[in-house]
Amino acid sequence: MAQQRETVRRTPLSRKRVLSAAVVLADESGVESLSMRKLAQELGVVPMALYKHVANKEELLDGMVDVIVGEIDTGASGEGWKSAVRQRVLAARQILLRHPWARRVIESRTNKSPVVLEYMDSMIGMFQAGGFSVDLTHHVMHAMGSRMWGFTQEVFDDSANATAEISPTMLHAMAEKYPHVMEIAMRADHDDDSVVGQGCDDQFEFEFALDLLLDGFERLHEQGWTSTGRR
Amino acid sequence: MAQQRETVRRTPLSRKRVLSAAVVLADESGVESLSMRKLAQELGVVPMALYKHVANKEELLDGMVDVIVGEIDTGASGEGWKSAVRQRVLAARQILLRHPWARRVIESRTNKSPVVLEYMDSMIGMFQAGGFSVDLTHHVMHAMGSRMWGFTQEVFDDSANATAEISPTMLHAMAEKYPHVMEIAMRADHDDDSVVGQGCDDQFEFEFALDLLLDGFERLHEQGWTSTGRR
DNA sequence: AAAGGTAGGTGTACGGCGTACACTTGTCAA
DNA sequence: TTGACAAGTGTACGCCGTACACCTACCTTT
Numbered sequence: 001m002a003q004q005r006e007t008v009r010r011t012p013l014s015r016k017r018v019l020s021a022a023v024v025l026a027d028e029s030g031v032e033s034l035s036m037r038k039l040a041q042e043l044g045v046v047p048m049a050l051y052k053h054v055a056n057k058e059e060l061l062d063g064m065v066d067v068i069v070g071e072i073d074t075g076a077s078g079e080g081w082k083s084a085v086r087q088r089v090l091a092a093r094q095i096l097l098r099h100p101w102a103r104r105v106i107e108s109r110t111n112k113s114p115v116v117l118e119y120m121d122s123m124i125g126m127f128q129a130g131g132f133s134v135d136l137t138h139h140v141m142h143a144m145g146s147r148m149w150g151f152t153q154e155v156f157d158d159s160a161n162a163t164a165e166i167s168p169t170m171l172h173a174m175a176e177k178y179p180h181v182m183e184i185a186m187r188a189d190h191d192d193d194s195v196v197g198q199g200c201d202d203q204f205e206f207e208f209a210l211d212l213l214l215d216g217f218e219r220l221h222e223q224g225w226t227s228t229g230r231r
Numbered sequence: 232m233a234q235q236r237e238t239v240r241r242t243p244l245s246r247k248r249v250l251s252a253a254v255v256l257a258d259e260s261g262v263e264s265l266s267m268r269k270l271a272q273e274l275g276v277v278p279m280a281l282y283k284h285v286a287n288k289e290e291l292l293d294g295m296v297d298v299i300v301g302e303i304d305t306g307a308s309g310e311g312w313k314s315a316v317r318q319r320v321l322a323a324r325q326i327l328l329r330h331p332w333a334r335r336v337i338e339s340r341t342n343k344s345p346v347v348l349e350y351m352d353s354m355i356g357m358f359q360a361g362g363f364s365v366d367l368t369h370h371v372m373h374a375m376g377s378r379m380w381g382f383t384q385e386v387f388d389d390s391a392n393a394t395a396e397i398s399p400t401m402l403h404a405m406a407e408k409y410p411h412v413m414e415i416a417m418r419a420d421h422d423d424d425s426v427v428g429q430g431c432d433d434q435f436e437f438e439f440a441l442d443l444l445l446d447g448f449e450r451l452h453e454q455g456w457t458s459t460g461r462r
Numbered sequence: 463a464a465a466g467g468t469a470g471g472t473g474t475a476c477g478g479c480g481t482a483c484a485c486t487t488g489t490c491a492a
Numbered sequence: 493t494t495g496a497c498a499a500g501t502g503t504a505c506g507c508c509g510t511a512c513a514c515c516t517a518c519c520t521t522t
Contacts, residue, residue: 012470036509048510049471057509104339107385117409124411138415138431143440145384153376154338178348180355184369200369209374212451216443243499267480279481280500288480465522472515479508486501492494 013045015053019063023099026064031101036060061105066115068102071095074122081130082214088123089210093150103151123148127217136225140217147213152206244276246284250294254330257295262332267291292336297346299333302326305353312361313445319354320441324381334382354379358448367456371448378444383437 011017021043026034036057040047054060073091077084096102112120120141127137141148175182242248252274257265267288271278285291304322308315327333343351351372358368372379406413 035507037507046472048473048512051510052470108335114408117405117412121409121412124415128411134414134418137411138418139436139439141415142384142431142436143443145378145440147376147384153373153378174348177345178352180359180368181348181352183365184355184372187365187369200373205370205373208370209376212374212444212447216447220443266478268478277501279483279502282481283499463522465520467520468518470515470517472513474511474513476511477509480506482503482505484501484503486499488499489497491496 013043013049013053015063018043018050018053018060019067022060022064023067026101027099031061031105062109062111062113065102065106065109066113068095068099069106069115069119072119074119081126081132082218084126084129085123086210086214088126089148089150090207091150092148093206096150103146103149103154106149107146120148130221132217132221133226136217136220140220143213143217147206147210150206152202153209244274244280244284246294249274249281249284249291250298253291253295254298257332258330262292262336293340293342293344296333296337296340297344299326299330300337300346300350303350305350312357312363313449315357315361316354317441317445319357320379320381321438322381323379324437327381334377334380334385337380338377351379361452363448363452364457367448367451371451374444374448378437378441381437383433384440 018039022034022039025039025042036050037047039060040050043050050060054063072088072095074088077087106116109116123144124137124141127140128134132140147153171182249270253265253270256270256273267281268278270291271281274281281291285294303319303326305319308318337347340347354375355368355372358371359365363371378384402413
């Protein structure tokens with residue numbers, strides 16, 4: 001009784017527990033509202049306790065990325081580089097979709113963790129195994145860019161979503177000012193009767209872009225690409 | 232004398248002056264260290280004075296994006312959609328390169344400003360003028376993603392830069408753990424004698440990816456693409 | 463059993479942030 | 493002359509990340 005104090009002994013913190021809780025919190029309320037203090041509160045602990053397990057908030061974010069990237073199913077498929085890469089990227093997308101904040105965080109990390117490096121390494125390996133030259137692989141990885149994580153490039157489609165809550169007057173004014181944007185926004189979900197649907201099929205758009213890239217890679221590879229002229 | 236106080240009359244603030252100063256400050260020391268207080272100090276004014284010209288920090292960032300996007304040379308070239316788009320995107324890249332923080336900020340804006348909408352509208356217009364169907368244009372814009380702003384996808388190349396300051400031992404260990412990554416990193420600047428060069432030619436990588444996309448668009452357009460099967 | 467190191471959790475405090483709100487002040491129209 | 497209005501000020505609040513000194517429970521060594 002004197003020994004055990006008045007509270008039940010907490011399961012002790014650990015880096016892993018801290019990171020998992022952080023991921024959950026970010027999933028629930030967005031990474032921008034994740035703070036060391038809230039995270040500590042969630043874990044029933046004083047804020048400074050976290051610093052015994054992560055050096056600072058940056059390292060916390062690094063660790064969160066590792067947790068996510070570690071979730072990606074890395075099981076090989078083994079029927080040609082193209083379908084292997086495709087499958088891998090779609091698997092990544094599956095995970096990343098469940099953690100919408102991860103896109104921004106991954107892109108903001110300047111130093112790659114071992115987990116991230118390993119992911120990239122195995123993806124490079126897929127192209128190499130398909131017979132791509134080192135140079136071509138290099139450029140191809142650049143061309144993939146963040147699509148290699150399964151990210152959709154969000155830059156475009158929000159405008160469509162936004163129109164859903166805009167007055168007809170406003171909508172009309174916009175149609176005059178940005179005719180092309182509106183035309184596309186209207187068309188985005190034309191099998192729906194409402195003025196503007198809830199945006200477009202993200203999965204389709206993603207695969208469209210991914211396949212476009214992969215087909216391009218294939219074509220270059222087949223015609224024995226070498227860095228023509230340049231350097 | 233009594234009228235004029237002891238200080239020279241300041242040129243008054245204006246939305247424009249606030250935004251320009253913010254852009255300069257972000258250029259100099261990065262957008263992450265830009266604060267309302269520092270910006271106010273830079274302008275010789277008390278922080279709250281800024282709020283007479285921008286509603287809050289979010290709107291400040293919106294405005295900064297507008298300043299940058301407004302700088303993009305929008306002059307038409309008029310020899311086919313492909314070279315027009317190419318030229319436009321490279322012009323955007325030219326501007327964005329001078330404001331490295333803009334990438335992150337543009338991507339983090341959820342509501343597009345008129346300036347941004349107009350930029351997108353005119354780009355869509357280029358594809359339309361080239362005879363692209365509305366649907367194809369839509370998908371093509373998604374596939375362009377943030378590359379439409381001239382952004383390089385940074386996800387990949389930093390690892391190369393980082394290796395420059397790593398001990399030989401460390402480097403050797405990494406080569407064992409991430410053989411593919413290292414192979415590419417080593418090759419990235421092979422005409423340089425140092426172990427690892429200062430990374431790769433970003434401009435080349437960007438154009439490589441851009442042309443890959445544009446060629447893909449062209450191919451789809453020529454073969455009269457329609458959204459096969461899907462929806 | 464005593465001593466002492468160590469890992470994990472605590473409490474306090476500091477400087478920075480965005481911004482609400484009430485205020486002064488300078489300018490110009492009526 | 494008045495008095496409305498736009499521009500700038502001052503104070504204050506509640507958040508944030510985290511430095512630093514501290515306690516405390518446990519483990520190892522003797």
